[in-house]
Structure formats: C-alpha cells, structure tokens
Amino acid sequence: MIRAEGASLVFQDHGRAVAACREISMEVRPGEFLGILGPSGSGKSSLLYLLSGLRVPTAGRILYQDRPLESLSDEERARIRLREFGFVFQLPHLLGYLTSVENVVVANPSPDAEEEAVRLLTEIGLGDHLHRRPHELSGGQRQRVCVARALAGGRRIIFADEPTAALDHHSGLRVVQQLARHRGEGALVMVTHDPSMLEEADRILHLADGQIEREELRSPSKIEAP
Numbered sequence: 716m717i718r719a720e721g722a723s724l725v726f727q728d729h730g731r732a733v734a735a736c737r738e739i740s741m742e743v744r745p746g747e748f749l750g751i752l753g754p755s756g757s758g759k760s761s762l763l764y765l766l767s768g769l770r771v772p773t774a775g776r777i778l779y780q781d782r783p784l785e786s787l788s789d790e791e792r793a794r795i796r797l798r799e800f801g802f803v804f805q806l807p808h809l810l811g812y813l814t815s816v817e818n819v820v821v822a823n824p825s826p827d828a829e830e831e832a833v834r835l836l837t838e839i840g841l842g843d844h845l846h847r848r849p850h851e852l853s854g855g856q857r858q859r860v861c862v863a864r865a866l867a868g869g870r871r872i873i874f875a876d877e878p879t880a881a882l883d884h885h886s887g888l889r890v891v892q893q894l895a896r897h898r899g900e901g902a903l904v905m906v907t908h909d910p911s912m913l914e915e916a917d918r919i920l921h922l923a924d925g926q927i928e929r930e931e932l933r934s935p936s937k938i939e940a941p
C-alpha cells in the first residue's frame with residue numbers, strides 16, 4: 716500500500732545535519748497492523764511523517780499504491796491525506812467547544828457523517844458520552860474520540876504516533892484494540908516505545924538510530940488453535 720525506498724530525512728539543526736531516518740526501505744501491507752518500535756529519538760515519528768506524506772524525504776522516495784507521492788499534485792496529496800489517511804497523535808487534540816459527535820463529524824463531510832460518528836463512538840464504548848464536551852471526558856475517553864475521528868469516513872490507513880503515551884496501561888490497550896479492529900482492507904501503522912502495546916501487531920519494525928534494525932513477524936502466533 717505504501718512503500719519507502721531508500722527514504723532519508725535529514726534535518727538542519729543550527730547548521731548541523733541530523734539524520735532522523737537513514738535510507739529506510741520498507742512497506743505497509745494491506746490488512747496489517749504494523750508496529751514501529753524504538754527508543755526516544757530513534758526516528759519513529761519521522762518515519763511516520765514520511766510514510767504519511769506529512770514530510771518529504773530528503774533522499775529516496777515514498778510510493779502510495781505504486782505512485783511516488785512527489786509525482787502527485789498538491790491537491791491530490793491533500794486529498795489522500797484527508798480522505799484516505801487517519802491520524803492519532805500522542806495527545807488528544809479535540810475542539811473544546813464541540814461534543815464527541817461533533818468532533819468526529821468535523822473531519823468528515825459525507826452526508827451520513829453524524830450517523831457514522833454515533834456508530835463509531837458507541838462501538839468504542841462512548842455511547843453514553845456522545846454529547847459531552849472534551850473537559851467532561853477522561854484522557855482515555857478523549858483519545859477514543861480521536862480514534863473514532865481517525866476512522867470516520869472509511870479512511871484506509873491509520874497512522875498513530877504514541878497514541879497510548881498519555882494513558883494508563885489498560886486504557887492504552889483499549890485504544891490499540893479499537894484501532895486494530897478497524898484495519899480491515901486498510902492498515903494500521905502505530906509507533907510506540909512500549910512493546911506491551913504491540914501484542915496484537917502482525918509485524919514489528921525495530922528502529923534504532925534512524926534505521927530498521929530488524930523485522931519481527933508476529934502473525935503466526937495469532938492463528939488460533941482448532
């Protein structure tokens with residue numbers, strides 16, 4: 716679905732070059748939950764920004780459905796980011812004056828957006844909190860509203876950057892389960908420094924110093940015994 720080919724991201728920091736990603740080649744496969752695991756500063760967020768087109772690689776390229784992102788027009792790239800990609804970040808960013816339902820609808824122009832928002836929020840366990848505003852929700856509940864927002868409109872690929880970092884273990888696992896359940900024909904790409912949040916991942920890329928140190932295949936363990 717998405718492929719990185721020798722993708723690098725080098726920042727200029729006060730005249731010093733900092734390589735956040737160094738010639739990374741990898742792909743995101745249909746239907747998978749891909750975990751990206753590594754310590755702080757290993758380049759996880761940078762890789763997520765490259766894959767999702769939020770940043771342009773300083774070398775190499777990123778292909779979305781076999782088309783290099785840089786060959787697309789700005790409009791086309793924006794359309795893909797808005798319509799096909801969903802984002803969940805470390806801290807839940809919600810509009811304070813909107814309810815849960817409104818915060819989900821705001822990102823989704825389709826005519827049945829409200830119906831879908833109610834369905835997603837209910838599935839995610841917020842059926843009793845549909846019309847509350849963010850300050851009336853716990854941190855975990857707010858993050859679940861963000862999850863519903865990222866999934867609304869049938870977005871195909873969800874990018875999550877440390878979505879559990881501000882949550883306790885139990886709420887974190889719940890958020891991950893909800894993200895993972897919806898990957899369907901799309902994919903979930905989740906960055907974390909906490910391996911316990913990747914129990915359900917199909918594949919984990921271990922990142923160190925801007926490079927993929929190793930790939931860990933996990934899906935066989937998920938095949939249920941007859």
Ligand SMILES: Nc1ncnc2c1ncn2[C@@H]1O[C@H](COP(=O)(O)OP(=O)(O)O)[C@@H](O)[C@H]1O
Nearest residue numbers: 726728733735754755756757758759760761762
């Ligand atoms: N905007 C930036 N300017 C300069 N250096 C940056 C910038 N963003 C990230 N870096 C550096 O790139 C490296 C990787 O950062 P990041 O991708 O945020 O890692 P992680 O998400 O794994 O903590 C770090 O050394 C960080 O300091």
Ligand SMILES: [Mg+2]
Nearest residue numbers: 759760761876
């Ligand atoms: Mg990060």
